[in-house]
Amino acid sequence: MEVLVLFGLVIGLLLLGVPIAIGLGLSSILFLFMYSHASLAGVAQTMFDAFAGHYTLLAIPFFVLASTFMSTGGVARRVINFAIDSVAHFPGGLAIAGVFACMLFAALSGSSPATVVAIGSIVIAGMRQVGYTKEFAAGVICNAGTLGILIPPSIVMVVYAAAVDVSVGRMFLAGVIPGLVAGLMLMIAIYIAAKIYNLPSQPRASWRKWAGSAADAGWGLFLIIIILGGIYGGIFTPTEAAAVAAVYAFFIANFVYRDMGPLKGDGETGPISVLKKPQALITAWVHPDTKHALFEAGKLTIMLLFIIANALILKHVLTEERIPQAITEAMLAAGLGPITFLIVVNLLLLIGGQFMEPSGLIVIVAPLVFPIAIELGIDPIHLGIIMVVNMEIGMITPPVGLNLFVTAGVAGMSVMSVVRAAMPWVAIMFAFLVLVTYVPFISTWLPTTLMGPEIITK
């Protein structure tokens, strides 16, 4: 009963147009006033502990920063060239290359909208030039962009790991195979559509050209090796890996690709050699482009973390009132089995995903469903991947799917027409959700093989 009051407050405030973070925080404070004796100082302490007590969350600003350095136009263009030279000779080749480019970019960035903007703003125009319809191009990219949060690194996975205390490393590994499967499913669907509608293919790139574009993109793609290799090689913690990735991305953007910073030439001359301008090694650190990237990443971090901090206050209230335990007992008493439970989780997240920012939703829902999942013998890592895939679908379904809005902006279409264009591909993502939900093997095989079986503490 109390929990209904709490969630009623949250939804009511959100519908009034209160920012998500404030809606969560205010509901928690009001709830505490009504039902318990906690002090305001205690709430303030919980807010501070969101940062001081969650070392895992510290990875988020660093991943956001790495992705900001990588999002300069040049990296996306190089990744796309490599993708085109790799797969564009298949029927529907450019669309398949678009999906491939989204998968690669997802391995550099932890966010879906960022992936859509980086890849979509180049690929959608390119696809239209060779004869695809705008709708086809937008629909494909809008869906493929959601892989940003499934293929590691992923901000949503870091948040899940922090919310229920599982290993970030395991979550990242668990996302690899589902990410590849989802990408392949989209590619196969494009291939079939290409056969039926006779979509164009590009001439096959020569091996030499392919090797050139692979080497060019390689500098950027090495980032994923630093992150995954560093974590699984036991060299860094995930947080350190993220910081190293951010510094690496800074060097690549400033000194190798030279798309930003002191060595970026003006239009005619092209980039400047560092040998000609050695002072750049110093000036790059304080260059306005660097400050701009730091500021943009900082701003995004502030918005995300303020939502997460307030969601953690709400989580604190829920656990204080023993609400997860009450729900678990009620559900188990009602004879809920694993299959029905997973359907309930899917529905809850699909509905919640329509109104909430993914990270905040995960912080709130994860602790509610986690104890039930453990009782029912569902793997915590598997549950995490299910949640991430649900968040992906939330981003491409109306009314508040963020990817829809971003794609509409990038493709110059109305949001409604993007919704229609994305629809057939959303069906594929739903099929993928069912697959991931009921075949735990896809998510758990890689982490268990590489990191050993997981120790689950009830």
Next chain:
Amino acid sequence: MSAQSEPATGWGRVIDEIEETLIAVILGLMTLVTFANVIARYVFNSNILWALETTVFLFAWLVLLGVSYCVKKNQHLGVDVFVLALPPATRKIVTLIAALACLAFSVLMMIGSWQYWLPFFGERAWYETDDIPAPEFLQLLAPYMNEGERWSKLPRFIPYFVLPLGMTLLTFRFLQVTLRVLQGKQELLIASHEAEVSEAMDAHGETNTETDKRG
């Protein structure tokens, strides 16, 4: 930036610049300290003891100082579909209620933060951080705050100060927002989706266009 925030002029621009630089510098410091610690471990085979705790506190400073900036620039995310569907007159009332809710939140948090922080400044001024060394100038305060005893580590009231400071600034910004809604200068408290899109495009392309303009 969002179309709804007022264009900054004169002093407003100076304050913007200070806040934006602070955000960039704090994030840069966090990254470098964490990176330096990795280098120290593998290259110099040692460990920067204070690195982790310092980064964690900088993280808190980044977010808690930054929220008020994001309120000023109307950057916080929310659900706008229902509010946008309302007729303008009703929308103004609903947004005013929302603004008052935000104000209530920030005032309550402000009270809580001061209640939480003041003991660290007063009777518990001896309570130190785990690893961060205390700067020398701080010892001048020791006779007044710590019964003459030198702090061996940075006392907690310093990093914790961001909590009351940030929440007070947040209250100030929400007070401004509430007034602007009353005056009819602002229609929404949250970033509209159009703003988010242009924001994402900016983050993507702006580094290039800006250098082009300069070059």
